[in-house]
Amino acid sequence: MDALELCRQGLEEVASDRRRGASQLARRCLAIIVDYARAYPAKDSHALAEAVQKLSLDLRDARPSMAALRNLLDNFLASLPQVRGQPIELARTAVIRSANEVAEQSRQAVIDASRHTAALIDEGRTVITHSLSSTLLAAFRSLVGRRVRAVITESCPLREGLVLAQELSRLGIDTEYITDAQIGLFAAHADLALVGADTLLRDGSAVNKAGTYLLALAAYDAGIPFYVCCESFKFSDLSAGEVTLEQMATSELAAPQLPHVHLRNVYFDITPARLITAVVTEHGVLASSANRSPS
Amino acid sequence: MDALELCRQGLEEVASDRRRGASQLARRCLAIIVDYARAYPAKDSHALAEAVQKLSLDLRDARPSMAALRNLLDNFLASLPQVRGQPIELARTAVIRSANEVAEQSRQAVIDASRHTAALIDEGRTVITHSLSSTLLAAFRSLVGRRVRAVITESCPLREGLVLAQELSRLGIDTEYITDAQIGLFAAHADLALVGADTLLRDGSAVNKAGTYLLALAAYDAGIPFYVCCESFKFSDLSAGEVTLEQMATSELAAPQLPHVHLRNVYFDITPARLITAVVTEHGVLASSANRSPS
Numbered sequence: 001m002d003a004l005e006l007c008r009q010g011l012e013e014v015a016s017d018r019r020r021g022a023s024q025l026a027r028r029c030l031a032i033i034v035d036y037a038r039a040y041p042a043k044d045s046h047a048l049a050e051a052v053q054k055l056s057l058d059l060r061d062a063r064p065s066m067a068a069l070r071n072l073l074d075n076f077l078a079s080l081p082q083v084r085g086q087p088i089e090l091a092r093t094a095v096i097r098s099a100n101e102v103a104e105q106s107r108q109a110v111i112d113a114s115r116h117t118a119a120l121i122d123e124g125r126t127v128i129t130h131s132l133s134s135t136l137l138a139a140f141r142s143l144v145g146r147r148v149r150a151v152i153t154e155s156c157p158l159r160e161g162l163v164l165a166q167e168l169s170r171l172g173i174d175t176e177y178i179t180d181a182q183i184g185l186f187a188a189h190a191d192l193a194l195v196g197a198d199t200l201l202r203d204g205s206a207v208n209k210a211g212t213y214l215l216a217l218a219a220y221d222a223g224i225p226f227y228v229c230c231e232s233f234k235f236s237d238l239s240a241g242e243v244t245l246e247q248m249a250t251s252e253l254a255a256p257q258l259p260h261v262h263l264r265n266v267y268f269d270i271t272p273a274r275l276i277t278a279v280v281t282e283h284g285v286l287a288s289s290a291n292r293s294p295s
Numbered sequence: 296m297d298a299l300e301l302c303r304q305g306l307e308e309v310a311s312d313r314r315r316g317a318s319q320l321a322r323r324c325l326a327i328i329v330d331y332a333r334a335y336p337a338k339d340s341h342a343l344a345e346a347v348q349k350l351s352l353d354l355r356d357a358r359p360s361m362a363a364l365r366n367l368l369d370n371f372l373a374s375l376p377q378v379r380g381q382p383i384e385l386a387r388t389a390v391i392r393s394a395n396e397v398a399e400q401s402r403q404a405v406i407d408a409s410r411h412t413a414a415l416i417d418e419g420r421t422v423i424t425h426s427l428s429s430t431l432l433a434a435f436r437s438l439v440g441r442r443v444r445a446v447i448t449e450s451c452p453l454r455e456g457l458v459l460a461q462e463l464s465r466l467g468i469d470t471e472y473i474t475d476a477q478i479g480l481f482a483a484h485a486d487l488a489l490v491g492a493d494t495l496l497r498d499g500s501a502v503n504k505a506g507t508y509l510l511a512l513a514a515y516d517a518g519i520p521f522y523v524c525c526e527s528f529k530f531s532d533l534s535a536g537e538v539t540l541e542q543m544a545t546s547e548l549a550a551p552q553l554p555h556v557h558l559r560n561v562y563f564d565i566t567p568a569r570l571i572t573a574v575v576t577e578h579g580v581l582a583s584s585a586n587r588s589p590s
Contacts (some may be wrong), residue, residue, distance in 0.1 A: 009342045009355060031479045130476075154548070162550060169553035177550060179451045180476040181425075181506030185386045185540075212478030217512040247482075253449070255457060255472060258464035264473045269480045 003039040007055050015062040018158050021134050022068040022198040029059045030103040037095040045091030049080050065246045065268055067236035076102045109231035112282035114138035117229040121148055125191040131209035132160035133196025135229040150175045151186045157252040180211050187218035197230040203239040204273030204290040216275035225277040232281045240270050256281035298334040302350050306545035310357040313453050316429050317493040324354045325398040332390040340386030343402045344375050347390055360563055362494035362531035371397045375423050407577035409433035412524040420486040426504035427455035428491025430448055430524040445470045446481045452547040475506050482513035490537040492525040498534040499568030499585040511570035520572040527576045
């Protein structure tokens with residue numbers, strides 16, 4: 001595939017992806033950049049840096065709700081000035097190494113965050129979650145054999161819950177699979193609520209799959225702690241009022257078009273810090289003054 | 296169809312019905328009793344009363360979560376002693392008249408409750424609801440042309456929201472159709488929340504389609520009032536700890552069977568009185584001391 005086609009396809013893939021979490025998608029962006037840097041027919045390092053920079057900025061803008069994309073791509077972009085002026089093939093190698101390094105930092109942060117997350121789940125406890133968090137899934141992997149139980153949600157419209165159900169089934173973790181509407185019923189039977197996040201905002205609120213806010217409300221009402229697990233790459237300078245909540249294709253709702261009826265498919269909601277017991281990152285469990293006091 | 300077959304089919308229909316609300320289903324029970332009383336080959340009024348009583352009790356027990364069934368059937372059962380001793384055809388007519396009268400009382404109560412419900416919705420207001428309430432739908436019918444808007448939910452697993460969407464579309468009411476997971480997002484944009492109930496418990500809490508409790512939590516957090524609309528036939532002597540929440544077939548979730556994964560399909564949840572601003576019945580808007588203060 002030529003560089004132009006790689007670029008076009010990569011942007012389209014990232015813009016339309018509904019399956020990957022923010023961290024995975026951010027690393028996918030870096031992998032697209034690596035492929036592009038390999039294929040780009042640059043005559044010198046300046047041309048290569050220009051082209052790679054443009055693609056990075058376009059990828060960053062393709063998913064405005066996801067701070068991880070912005071942060072990882074900004075980290076990568078910060079390395080670009082150093083390649084300018086180098087011989088072209090050295091520059092190409094440096095660009096590729098830099099993108100791979102940033103992706104590796106992201107992977108390591110997820111591993112460390114999942115380790116701190118697992119430490120919150122005592123033997124025999126029941127965890128309720130919503131949507132699909134790779135950090136939480138990694139935590140479950142490390143808890144096999146410790147009689148931990150899970151309550152997981154369908155997560156409509158695309159039902160990420162089915163993917164999580166398969167993974168937990170494979171791990172042999174005793175799991176209850178519920179519709180999103182049953183979140184309130186089952187929060188009362190769980191010991192703690194744990195979710196991932198697409199973005200953690202400056203005011204401590206969390207952007208995550210729509211329904212997360214409902215789980216936080218139910219956890220608060222049930223008196224169980226509500227933790228958000230995410231690497232610090234997902235931290236954003238924006239506050240709740242400034243963030244763009246992406247709306248996806250309403251065809252995902254598989255409902256008929258009717259006069260006067262507007263289908264809505266807002267993918268993310270915002271859970272305010274006052275409902276979050278603490279945020280778990282690669283650095284450990286962080287509670288700010290804005291967070292709710294632990295139950 | 297012979298009486299035995301009517302009885303068998305009627306019980307099966309009522310036990311498995313997932314489409315009708317509690318009031319409609321209670322009236323359907325009375326209609327089944329009318330058909331059965333017409334067809335039953337009784338030699339005297341005692342035999343007729345016995346047979347009709349047995350069917351009524353079986354219908355009542357077929358749906359333990361629904362107080363309306365119990366109350367309407369108990370009202371009907373209270374009329375049965377009077378028919379004993381009458382000539383058989385007079386007795387048959389009396390049974391049929393009594394069942395029809397109780398059904399008519401129920402219909403009238405729904406109409407009156409919907410009138411009081413409509414009075415809560417000022418011109419231009421946005422109402423958010425969950426599942427499908429015939430009382431609320433009747434209220435919407437009376438509000439056509441008053442620029443009232445609706446936010447309605449898919450209501451998984453059986454998507455009663457699609458039925459409501461069709462009705463509101465036909466009425467020309469501007470409607471937003473959302474997934475259940477978006478309830479939190481959209482409660483913040485509504486002026487009031489209104490739901491029906493399957494049963495109103497002694498402690499003022501409401502049994503309704505799973506997800507209702509989540510809407511109540513979101514309404515409370517958004518600072519909008521949350522009303523439960525139901526006729527007093529739905530009042531129960533039970534309190535929240537005593538009620539049986541029906542679980543339906545997990546096949547409705549259309550999820551694969553996986554080792555260690557248990558599909559759960561609890562149909563109802565309980566919204567505590569502290570989250571309910573007031574209950575709207577045929578007698579008007581009733582707030583008890585257990586209810587949350589109006590926003």
